[in-house]
Amino acid sequence: LTSLTRIISLPEKSPIVADLKGNNYIDNLVNQKLTKLRIQPSGICSDEVFIRRAYLDIVGKLPDEENYHKFINDKSAGKRDKLVDELLQMPEFVDVWVMKWSELLQIRSNNNFSYKSTLLYYNWLKKKLTDNVPIDQIALDLLSSSGSTFKTPATSFYTIERDKLKLTENIAQIFMGTRIQCAQCHNHPFDRWTMNDYYSFSAFFSQFRTKNGEDKRAQIVYDSRRGDVKHPITKKNMEPVFLGGGEADVKGKDRRRVFAEWLVSKENPYFASSLANRVWDQFFGRGITHPVDDARLSNPASNQELQDELAKKLTDYNYDFRKLIRDICTS
Secondary structure: OOOOOOOOOOOOOOOOOOOOOOOOHHHHHHHHHHHHHOOOOOOOOOHHHHHHHHHHHHHOOOOOHHHHHHHHHOOOOOHHHHHHHHHHOOHHHHHHHHHHHHHHOOOOOEOOEOHHHHHHHHHHHHHHHHOOOOHHHHHHHHHOOOEEOOOOHHHHHHHHOOOHHHHHHHHHHHHHOOOOHHHHOOOOOOOOOOHHHHHHHHHHHOOEEEEEOOOOOOEEEEEOOOOOEEOOOOOOEEOOEOOOOOEOOOOOOOHHHHHHHHHOOOOOOOHHHHHHHHHHHHHHOOOOOOOOOOOEOOEOOOOHHHHHHHHHHHHHOOOOHHHHHHHHHOO
């Protein structure tokens, strides 16, 4: 599957939607799609609904009585934007996203992963988000990490999932929003990925190794500079190739680092789009591409122009996702 045709079929005698006004680019792109589909949008919500939803979605809790009445009694025109700005600076905002990323990155203890490593990994992530470190830098640090899980907590990412093919699939889902599992055994029936794509992509993660540290509770992740991935049918050693991109120059380099640098670069169209879609999903309960980790030709976005613009804004903001969230919450 290498191409897709999209067709919009409108009900007979569907009403014409009048020109709609919006607060920002998100409203404009949403309204353009609604107008094309002849769907009349809902009206503006009440202040009571807005403050409840803003608190729950941004900081994961309800407003207290004092803040509720303060907002309701405020008659200024920009009070909703002001509330969003205040919530984005609350520590609970960080807690919500630490919880979300902890789930994605599988920060949990198990029989092969010590409690201390788990706690250090969690604290590493929380400090990054508290300090508002850009998401692309967090991803780069995580995926190219080496050393002890005690001294370099991000390395814990490579010690939780021991199956390297499964690890590769997880990375594609988490950071690129795409599922490549089907291509392990055959060319993907509903997407562009082939078995060659799958095993060439897996080759980026074939050379790192783990070993016990001096403290047996710690694991050490290091680049061994050896180890290949064989195609199960041709038995050929597969050279690393970027998913949807070209061959990689990995000679004398840590393959994971080469991949991570490409992942967060402008040459990779998936990273920013996937992250922007995850942020959208957090606030609407459904991604523009849904599910958020299943972007494929046969599962198109409901509003591709909007998702593309959100991705562009995220890169323009240097991956400060607070700014993107502000855009969404003030739309």
